[in-house]
Amino acid sequence: MELFWLAVSTIAIGVFGCVAWFWGSNLILDRIYPPRGPNAGDNIRKANQIRPWLFLGPAILFLGVYLVYPIFDSLWRSMHNARGSEFVGLSNYAWHMGDGKFRESMRNNLLWLLVVPALSTLFGLIAAQLTDRLKWGNIGKSLIFMPMAISFVGAGVIWKFIYEYRAPGETQIGLLNAIVQALGGDPQLWLTLIPWNNLFLMIVLVWIQTGFAMVILSAALRGIPEETIEAAILDGASPWQVFFKIKVPQIMGTIAVVWTTITIVVLKVFDIVFVMTNGQWGTQVLANLMYDWMFRGTPDYGRGSAIAIILMLLVTPIMIWNIVNARREVR
Amino acid sequence: MEGMAGQKSSLVWAVNIAAFLLVLLWTIPTLGLLVSSFRDRDQILTSGWWQSFSAQEATGFVRTGTGDDAVQEDGQYVIEGTVLEEGQNLIGWGIRAREPAAFQPGETTEIEDGWQLTVAEDGSYRLTSDTPFEMRRGERIFVTTGAPARLTTENYDRVLTAEGLGRAFMNTMTVTIPATVIPILIAAFAAYALAWMEFPGRALLTAAVVGLLVVPLQVALIPLLRLHNELGIGKGYLGIWLAHTGFGLPLAIYLLRNYMVGLPREVIESARVDGATEFQIFRKIILPLSFPALASFAIFQFLWVWNDLLVATVFLGNTREQLVMTGVLRELMGSKGGEWEILATSAFISIAVPLIVFFAMQKYLVRGLLAGSVKGG
Numbered sequence: 001m002e003l004f005w006l007a008v009s010t011i012a013i014g015v016f017g018c019v020a021w022f023w024g025s026n027l028i029l030d031r032i033y034p035p036r037g038p039n040a041g042d043n044i045r046k047a048n049q050i051r052p053w054l055f056l057g058p059a060i061l062f063l064g065v066y067l068v069y070p071i072f073d074s075l076w077r078s079m080h081n082a083r084g085s086e087f088v089g090l091s092n093y094a095w096h097m098g099d100g101k102f103r104e105s106m107r108n109n110l111l112w113l114l115v116v117p118a119l120s121t122l123f124g125l126i127a128a129q130l131t132d133r134l135k136w137g138n139i140g141k142s143l144i145f146m147p148m149a150i151s152f153v154g155a156g157v158i159w160k161f162i163y164e165y166r167a168p169g170e171t172q173i174g175l176l177n178a179i180v181q182a183l184g185g186d187p188q189l190w191l192t193l194i195p196w197n198n199l200f201l202m203i204v205l206v207w208i209q210t211g212f213a214m215v216i217l218s219a220a221l222r223g224i225p226e227e228t229i230e231a232a233i234l235d236g237a238s239p240w241q242v243f244f245k246i247k248v249p250q251i252m253g254t255i256a257v258v259w260t261t262i263t264i265v266v267l268k269v270f271d272i273v274f275v276m277t278n279g280q281w282g283t284q285v286l287a288n289l290m291y292d293w294m295f296r297g298t299p300d301y302g303r304g305s306a307i308a309i310i311l312m313l314l315v316t317p318i319m320i321w322n323i324v325n326a327r328r329e330v331r
Numbered sequence: 332m333e334g335m336a337g338q339k340s341s342l343v344w345a346v347n348i349a350a351f352l353l354v355l356l357w358t359i360p361t362l363g364l365l366v367s368s369f370r371d372r373d374q375i376l377t378s379g380w381w382q383s384f385s386a387q388e389a390t391g392f393v394r395t396g397t398g399d400d401a402v403q404e405d406g407q408y409v410i411e412g413t414v415l416e417e418g419q420n421l422i423g424w425g426i427r428a429r430e431p432a433a434f435q436p437g438e439t440t441e442i443e444d445g446w447q448l449t450v451a452e453d454g455s456y457r458l459t460s461d462t463p464f465e466m467r468r469g470e471r472i473f474v475t476t477g478a479p480a481r482l483t484t485e486n487y488d489r490v491l492t493a494e495g496l497g498r499a500f501m502n503t504m505t506v507t508i509p510a511t512v513i514p515i516l517i518a519a520f521a522a523y524a525l526a527w528m529e530f531p532g533r534a535l536l537t538a539a540v541v542g543l544l545v546v547p548l549q550v551a552l553i554p555l556l557r558l559h560n561e562l563g564i565g566k567g568y569l570g571i572w573l574a575h576t577g578f579g580l581p582l583a584i585y586l587l588r589n590y591m592v593g594l595p596r597e598v599i600e601s602a603r604v605d606g607a608t609e610f611q612i613f614r615k616i617i618l619p620l621s622f623p624a625l626a627s628f629a630i631f632q633f634l635w636v637w638n639d640l641l642v643a644t645v646f647l648g649n650t651r652e653q654l655v656m657t658g659v660l661r662e663l664m665g666s667k668g669g670e671w672e673i674l675a676t677s678a679f680i681s682i683a684v685p686l687i688v689f690f691a692m693q694k695y696l697v698r699g700l701l702a703g704s705v706k707g708g
Contacts, residue, residue: 055528058521059520066580130346151638157364172379216700216701267547323541327538
């Protein structure tokens, strides 16, 4: 209950503080440069030069302290030793390059990058196309979209009930092994089955992300001009041809957006690996490896930060691409 | 023409079936968790959740009483008891592990010289001997039992009261609500400035926000943790609220700016001409009109913070009192105790709130996704 009041009062203070800042600073500005009286025009001009910064101030502060500063701080740390006391140049990076776990993580991240966006987009596209014209399509969409709301940890628990293993001949309580056994196969320890266990972890993320892809692609499919489709049908195109030769090429731009958005999620993937295998059995990924260096045993902030910076470098191309696109749109 | 119509309807059928299978495939995992959360541990450990609705057949064994429990009847030594638990019925029984259904209920067999064992249909057994029993442990009776399908809400009672999940639930709430509300406020003002105010550096700032959208938050963990320690904030709610605010801001500003840019220019211009201050315009015109975008972001941030594990682990700490629900789940998954029923139930409680939010406000979520990706990409 105390906690409840702490939360309520913090919300109140936080909200009140924000409002007080914006309202108060504006009031003070209007006092200093009153928009009436002899110098009204001049005052309004001056006030209008300052006001944007009052509106932007807290945001810039937060972005600066919580996102920009850490990038440079991490860069600095990545070139220092474990405790940050001695400059070591690029040796942390060099060390990682020779480290088996790091290479494994890079390889796995690459695999995730190839498999998850591709499968999510593919299933999303299929789901969008299939459900779009059905009477119960919206319910179907909701259900496929639903995993988006589930935490990666929750998803880990959910899929544990699918991948669970019991010795051959026993009653299987994991759905996958039950099916395998019913079909006459031998149950497997899916999560320790190198190298396929990576795929079984990826499926969890595909399950989560497909709904996202479906929603975006479904909107794009609806945006396709009817005439192009009608013309194709009149010309005798089969449904398959209409889909692959008329519809898909027209939504290529959206497919690229979906693909890159999922790519970013994948690069940062952490929770799923963290709770399901914790990087054992050849499933390590960069984000989890970084967590290991930073918080397990004796922390090594230098090597941990080096991985963080490598992650940052990996998303940079997408970042630049996004900025270029956004600017083109502003114009 | 008829042939074509026939083809069409078969295509419609194919689409319906394919869509149904896809939906089923995507729903089954969650359904499994939901069903499991209503089963007790024995059920979870001995059969798949998909069998919950049919009667359960299970095998096990029971030990008879020992010589001390024996009573004398008509010159015989007799040990009596039952092999069934409540709600079970006896399908068969045996005296070897390999044959747990060697005998029908009511049959009698001789286990050792002169020891007669009978197990009746109601589960009561009767072990008789002409001489006193000499055994330190009871004989094992292997049984094959059936139990009707049974679902229970006991897990929920137990998890919410005894297992500390109630506390974790409150912690998650405490983290989530301020971490959702505060960035909205800050972002709304910033987005308005970026969308409707003229000032040098506007384009640059907008580009910076787009760039910051994709910064992996892993980069920020160590620097911020150290910063918090140096500032005296340390690990706690204030720190995690600030962190989530910082991490959520780029998306908030981006979504809101994109939305506000699309608001009709005339409304804002005419308010300015009428002498409304920027603050009044913001409060009376922009905020109410931007409600859909505010709602979209609120849902995003709520889901993201509620479901987050990494930020909570790093900025809040891992003691029993500090754990949020994702943290509790992680601990339950890590421990090898096999407390499946606790795990399933806790997991379902932790995903129930986001699911409710999701189904209630899906419209805004979709709208936000579309604004965030189609436009922005």
